[in-house]
Amino acid sequence: MNKLYLWGLIITAAMLGATYATVGYQKGGLNGDIVNMLAIAGAVALVIITIFVVIKYVRQMQTDTATGELADESWDNIGEYKNPVPFGWAIIFLGTMIWGMWYFLVGYPVNAFSQIGQYNEEVAEKTAQFEKKYANVKGDQLVNMGESVYLVECVACHGLNADGNGEIDAADLNQRISEKSVKYAVIHGLTGKLLGTESAMPDRSGLMNANNNYAPITDTEIDAVAKYVADGFKDKNSAGAKVFAGTCVMCHGANGEGVAGMAPQINAWNSQLVVNVLDYGKVGTIGKMPIMDRLNPKQKEAIAAYVMSLSKGE
Numbered sequence: 348m349n350k351l352y353l354w355g356l357i358i359t360a361a362m363l364g365a366t367y368a369t370v371g372y373q374k375g376g377l378n379g380d381i382v383n384m385l386a387i388a389g390a391v392a393l394v395i396i397t398i399f400v401v402i403k404y405v406r407q408m409q410t411d412t413a414t415g416e417l418a419d420e421s422w423d424n425i426g427e428y429k430n431p432v433p434f435g436w437a438i439i440f441l442g443t444m445i446w447g448m449w450y451f452l453v454g455y456p457v458n459a460f461s462q463i464g465q466y467n468e469e470v471a472e473k474t475a476q477f478e479k480k481y482a483n484v485k486g487d488q489l490v491n492m493g494e495s496v497y498l499v500e501c502v503a504c505h506g507l508n509a510d511g512n513g514e515i516d517a518a519d520l521n522q523r524i525s526e527k528s529v530k531y532a533v534i535h536g537l538t539g540k541l542l543g544t545e546s547a548m549p550d551r552s553g554l555m556n557a558n559n560n561y562a563p564i565t566d567t568e569i570d571a572v573a574k575y576v577a578d579g580f581k582d583k584n585s586a587g588a589k590v591f592a593g594t595c596v597m598c599h600g601a602n603g604e605g606v607a608g609m610a611p612q613i614n615a616w617n618s619q620l621v622v623n624v625l626d627y628g629k630v631g632t633i634g635k636m637p638i639m640d641r642l643n644p645k646q647k648e649a650i651a652a653y654v655m656s657l658s659k660g661e
């Protein structure tokens with residue numbers, strides 16, 4: 348028998364064996380399972396057809412000789428047969444090109460319906476309606492709106508009393524900042540976006556000590572300044588006040604009111620600061636405050652008013 352056919356038979360047998368080993372030989376085997384039997388029958392048919400189609404073409408390649416009319420050109424005596432594209436193929440080829448251009452320019456990619464697009468359009472529309480309807484909300488009403496957004500979006504972490512469940516889950520919003528957060532910022536530095544752009548506070552090795560010389564700030568000084576800042580800059584005669592005046596004022600201002608483009612306000616909340624925290628999140632010693640930029644501008648303004656109202660009159 349021809350060697351090719353022999354190989355065909357061997358490969359067929361091997362593939363059928365492998366198929367049987369993976370499907371038929373399992374627990375229960377093919378017994379009575381009609382779906383398994385059909386799948387196997389299909390596999391057998393596919394294997395046999397594939398092998399013999401391959402054999403047919405291999406044999407054809409072995410025996411075929413070229414015929415037809417040679418083209419005029421000859422490259423170093425290597426000629427080329429005239430081999431015109433069949434008319435039907437040419438039509439399909441041209442048609443596909445035309446359709447492709449249509450599809451690219453006016454068809455699906457540019458003009459199609461898009462679910463994300465629809466969602467974005469509807470959100471933009473509702474936001475515009477919301478902004479228009481509540482444009483004039485001010486004062487207490489704004490604080491109330493902020494509280495209702497707070498109850499939906501923030502209460503899970505910041506707690507019903509807005510104290511972050513004792514600063515275990517989140518920051519206590521009844522004060523601008525707690526002692527432990529100040530200490531953390533001074534010791535480790537901070538590289539967030541409290542100013543709305545990348546802003547960096549140096550860590551302790553980059554801060555001068557209270558005497559304003561270039562020896563780094565000491566542990567005692569850090570404790571003192573953290574207390575002073577967290578207490579709201581009240582005790583102007585304290586050791587902390589002295590450290591602040593020597594080490595922090597040039598960035599944060601005399602009373603921690605912040606310096607534009609330099610360092611954030613740390614003696615009280617302001618609207619922009621809260622909005623920046625919502626837009627960019629914050630990572631600190633308590634944990635990670637998530638980005639909340641899906642709120643619309645009016646909601647952010649309202650939340651800021653609410654947060655500012657929490658620490659009033661302390």
Ligand code: HEC
Pocket residue numbers: 524528529532533537538539540541542545546547548549554572573576591594595596597598599609610611613631
């Ligand atoms: C070189 C300027 C610079 C100096 C000096 C500096 N800070 Fe800062 N501080 C910053 C910047 C900038 C940020 C904001 C970092 C951010 O966006 O994450 C910041 C953030 C803070 C925060 C965090 C506020 C928050 O909401 O979490 C505290 C607290 C703070 N600084 C306290 C201090 C104290 C106390 C000192 C002095 C011991 C001091 N800083 C010295 C630039 C400075």
Ligand code: HEC
Pocket residue numbers: 497500501502503504505516517518520524528541621624625629630631632633634635636637639650654
């Ligand atoms: C998944 C929990 C979580 C949610 C939800 C959350 N926060 Fe926070 N938030 C935190 C944590 C944690 C911190 C403390 C970050 C740190 O260690 O300084 C924080 C800090 C803050 C701070 C203080 C940032 C600073 O400068 O110290 C503000 C303001 C704040 N959140 C406002 C909000 C508002 C408003 C909402 C609702 C729109 C909200 N957070 C929702 C976890 C959360």
